[in-house]
Amino acid sequence: MAVVTEEPKAGFRLGMLIYDTRYRSITIQIVVLFLVMLGAAWLIDNLLRNLAALGRGIDFGFLWNRAGYDINQTLVEYSNDSSHARATLVGLLNTLLIAFLGCIAATILGVIAGVLRLSNNWVIARLMTVYVEIFRNIPLLLWILMIYTVFTEALPAPNAFRGENPAASMVLFDTVAFTNRYTAIPWLVFDRSLGWLQLGPIWLNLDLTAIIVALVGGFLINRAILKRATRIQEATGLRPTTWWQSLLALFGPIIVLKFVLGTHFDYPSLQGFNFTGGLQVSNSLVALWLALTLYTAAFIAEIVRAGINAISRGQSEAAFALGLRPGRTMNLIILPQAMRVIIPPLISQYLNLTKNSSLAIAVGYMDLRGTLGGITLNQTGRGLEAMLLLMLIYLIISLTISGAMNVYNQSVKLKER
Amino acid sequence: MNKSVFLGTLAATTLLAGAALAQGTSTLETVKARGELNCGVNTGLVGFAAPDASGAWQGFDVALCKAVAGAIFGDASKVVYIPTTSSDRFEQLTSGKIDFLIRNTTWTFSRDTDLKMDFVGVNYYDGQGFMVRTDLGVSSAKELNGATICIQTGTTTELNLADYFKANNMTYTAVPIETNAEGEQQYLAGACDAYTTDASGLAATRAAFADPENHVILPEIISKEPLGPAVRHGDSAWGDVIRWTMNALIAAEEFGITSANIDELATSSQNPEVQRLLGTSDNLGAMIGLDPEWAKNAIKAGGNYGEIFAATIGESTPIGLARGLNAQWTQGGLLYTPPFR
Numbered sequence: 001m002a003v004v005t006e007e008p009k010a011g012f013r014l015g016m017l018i019y020d021t022r023y024r025s026i027t028i029q030i031v032v033l034f035l036v037m038l039g040a041a042w043l044i045d046n047l048l049r050n051l052a053a054l055g056r057g058i059d060f061g062f063l064w065n066r067a068g069y070d071i072n073q074t075l076v077e078y079s080n081d082s083s084h085a086r087a088t089l090v091g092l093l094n095t096l097l098i099a100f101l102g103c104i105a106a107t108i109l110g111v112i113a114g115v116l117r118l119s120n121n122w123v124i125a126r127l128m129t130v131y132v133e134i135f136r137n138i139p140l141l142l143w144i145l146m147i148y149t150v151f152t153e154a155l156p157a158p159n160a161f162r163g164e165n166p167a168a169s170m171v172l173f174d175t176v177a178f179t180n181r182y183t184a185i186p187w188l189v190f191d192r193s194l195g196w197l198q199l200g201p202i203w204l205n206l207d208l209t210a211i212i213v214a215l216v217g218g219f220l221i222n223r224a225i226l227k228r229a230t231r232i233q234e235a236t237g238l239r240p241t242t243w244w245q246s247l248l249a250l251f252g253p254i255i256v257l258k259f260v261l262g263t264h265f266d267y268p269s270l271q272g273f274n275f276t277g278g279l280q281v282s283n284s285l286v287a288l289w290l291a292l293t294l295y296t297a298a299f300i301a302e303i304v305r306a307g308i309n310a311i312s313r314g315q316s317e318a319a320f321a322l323g324l325r326p327g328r329t330m331n332l333i334i335l336p337q338a339m340r341v342i343i344p345p346l347i348s349q350y351l352n353l354t355k356n357s358s359l360a361i362a363v364g365y366m367d368l369r370g371t372l373g374g375i376t377l378n379q380t381g382r383g384l385e386a387m388l389l390l391m392l393i394y395l396i397i398s399l400t401i402s403g404a405m406n407v408y409n410q411s412v413k414l415k416e417r
Numbered sequence: 418m419n420k421s422v423f424l425g426t427l428a429a430t431t432l433l434a435g436a437a438l439a440q441g442t443s444t445l446e447t448v449k450a451r452g453e454l455n456c457g458v459n460t461g462l463v464g465f466a467a468p469d470a471s472g473a474w475q476g477f478d479v480a481l482c483k484a485v486a487g488a489i490f491g492d493a494s495k496v497v498y499i500p501t502t503s504s505d506r507f508e509q510l511t512s513g514k515i516d517f518l519i520r521n522t523t524w525t526f527s528r529d530t531d532l533k534m535d536f537v538g539v540n541y542y543d544g545q546g547f548m549v550r551t552d553l554g555v556s557s558a559k560e561l562n563g564a565t566i567c568i569q570t571g572t573t574t575e576l577n578l579a580d581y582f583k584a585n586n587m588t589y590t591a592v593p594i595e596t597n598a599e600g601e602q603q604y605l606a607g608a609c610d611a612y613t614t615d616a617s618g619l620a621a622t623r624a625a626f627a628d629p630e631n632h633v634i635l636p637e638i639i640s641k642e643p644l645g646p647a648v649r650h651g652d653s654a655w656g657d658v659i660r661w662t663m664n665a666l667i668a669a670e671e672f673g674i675t676s677a678n679i680d681e682l683a684t685s686s687q688n689p690e691v692q693r694l695l696g697t698s699d700n701l702g703a704m705i706g707l708d709p710e711w712a713k714n715a716i717k718a719g720g721n722y723g724e725i726f727a728a729t730i731g732e733s734t735p736i737g738l739a740r741g742l743n744a745q746w747t748q749g750g751l752l753y754t755p756p757f758r
Contacts, residue, residue, distance in 0.1 A: 273564040361593075370593065377571075378503070381532040
């Protein structure tokens, strides 16, 4: 690449910075960069001076004051005596929850819709076109409000379940209640709970951690067993029986954990104004989740369709010629190659979904925007500080998602050897 | 990319710089030069501030806007009404978009000091209450344990609610909402058992229902909510104009000056304080930079405090609020204006 040429012996003169094409572009870039930085410094200085003149200097001390308000969905312990920082954490976890649920559901639905849109079945393909066009072309906020309003207006209030002849009744053997505020479902409780482990500001739910460790551990052991079986098969031609080992590895730890923790189901029942017991999944969460999923999945479907269309027809013809069935052709030949086209735009859809979740305030779902950017901002009046912090947190979330997806993209992209 | 960020920052900073500059001169001068008063009111609370069928703003808070416009311009119609939500009202005021805020806003310590506003008085002494459906069979707020409650976010009511339930060892689920209209919709759909806000706001909201008789406001008042107009901190001259216009309305009721007899009293009254108030003797107006007849024009805009109350939220209106704490001090209420001297 690099071509080494003899440097002219003539010494460097200051005028060369402008007249010599070798240096001119660098000179211009440095000058522009300097001016931009100077401008930014002036603007920030102006802002700080004006705020100081108003007696409103930037101060994040309010984060450690008592919050004083309640939040309707808390994944970690929180009361109105907690600090604003704690309320921010609660909001952050609610944002991450909706983003996580939304990304998974949108991916599944999007891939299915995208594949079906290419179906040879005329009705199915057209149905998917209708779905994609409807959800893609109406603003997300309207979908969120629409779905939430349907829940609120169409479902019965909890007190409709009361009395001898209630207007509404629970479904699935009296275990699940759909109300216009939440869906009450049975939930696992542990008789011998492991409790919480406090690591600095982070509280770790040991029960949940144990379950995740058991599931992931079982999965990894199962993979090791299958790998070993494949190795033996390649060496000897005989595949050892592994089904009982797999079953044991996958379900053994969970079953042991169940007996150690002593689990039972807690069923919801109507007491006073509301259902108690079990788990109450708020309608704002479900409405937001559904709307985000349906909206983003419409975009993902298009991305998937584009990815599949990008794969040469010869690939599937070659697969058919080898005798692969259509399903396996899709899974083994088309989708792995399509992934290279799909992943990069998919990352931006995940980012969009996460950022769009800040519309949650419209249905009273207390996400980061609702706690830090909503109530905390209003009650403390620290608008600039709260917004700066909010932007910083969203930036970190987005960069993390983007970073993680890029790692995945590295593993599926075309490897030139 | 860099360029758009740059331009965005430039715009934002210029705005802030503009706001700071605007505060350099007195708001009174700015308003006089503009020829119109920018009044920050509720987005829509029948009785206090809401557009009527023809689109004209009406209500108890709106009447104060008109009175101030009357005092400054001698013409009560020179007002631009700017609807503000519970969460953007303080920004609207501090940024200079509105000249003063009269939006059922509670006077609290931190708002008066930390948020850099000045409350200039109280035009309605209120307290937070609860509204429930009659068929719920609840007769006291103490029976609301476990209830789901709709609440406007960013208000003092949110904190009062948390405190009240904590003090009474009860639990609740909050449904945060942004505007009164959204709260009405959620409450009527049964998405919350109770709706909580200032008792006056509840009465106003109930009056707008199709079936007000099926809803009851519980007797407990769980907080003190002195509602009043607020101006930007550090503009005392402008604060004086609002404060004394409001006091003039209250004093007018005390002295029996009504929109019907004001012209007659201005010439015939022998009471020295009435003469001073109406600009017949002395020139109080000059002391606050207004016409000698400023108070007369303010009272003419919608009548005295009692007339405004009766016309907008009083017992003969659908809102049906009694005077209660908002009666004159001579009638056992809290309205007590300093002397006009």
